[in-house]
Amino acid sequence: MKSPYYFLQRTKTPPQNYRSRFIALIILVAAVLFAVLMHLPHPKPQPVHFAQKPKPVAQVVVPTMQTYTVEQQMPYGTHTIYSASLPAGTSKITTPGVPGIWTKTYQTTTINGKESPKRLVNITTTRDAVTEVITQGTGPAH
Numbered sequence: 001m002k003s004p005y006y007f008l009q010r011t012k013t014p015p016q017n018y019r020s021r022f023i024a025l026i027i028l029v030a031a032v033l034f035a036v037l038m039h040l041p042h043p044k045p046q047p048v049h050f051a052q053k054p055k056p057v058a059q060v061v062v063p064t065m066q067t068y069t070v071e072q073q074m075p076y077g078t079h080t081i082y083s084a085s086l087p088a089g090t091s092k093i094t095t096p097g098v099p100g101i102w103t104k105t106y107q108t109t110t111i112n113g114k115e116s117p118k119r120l121v122n123i124t125t126t127r128d129a130v131t132e133v134i135t136q137g138t139g140p141a142h
Contacts, residue, residue, distance in 0.1 A: 059112070060112075061112060062111070063110070064109070064111075065107060065108070065109050065110075066108050067105060067106070067107050068105075068108075069103055069104065070104050070106065071101050071103055072103075073099045073101060073102075074100035074102050074125070074129045075099060075129065076097035076099050076100065076129040076130060076131055077131045078131065078133075078134060079132070079133050081133060081134070081136065082135075083137060083139070084137075084138050084139040085139060086137025087137045088138055088139060088141060090136075091134055091135065091137065092134070093133070094133040094134065094135045095130065095131070095133040096130075097129070097130055097131060098129065100126075100127050100129030100130075101125075101127040102123055102125060103123070103125075103126045104120060105122040105123075106121060107119050107121045
């Protein structure tokens, strides 16, 4: 069986010589690649535009609560009474109807000029509605 250094023994060159030849070959290949790459056309560099971010502005938050009231009419109901004291086909308003009044209280919050939706806080009956009474005649005609 031949020695692993058979090739080296035939040429009579020390192993360090092969290592330095290998390094020289690597340097030569790198130099050739560098020269080839230097002769390739390069793309023109494009200017880089960075978006200008707005500078943060300190915002003053000013919440304002507003309470306001609204009066709204409450409809009145009707009630019909049939009476034989009036001739048939006639009717008479016995008690006129009067609409009632509701007072509604709303609250809104305004922050930096933007108003939030209104919120119903309270409903009170300021004046009760009076039911209208109508008397309808069912008696004999005169």
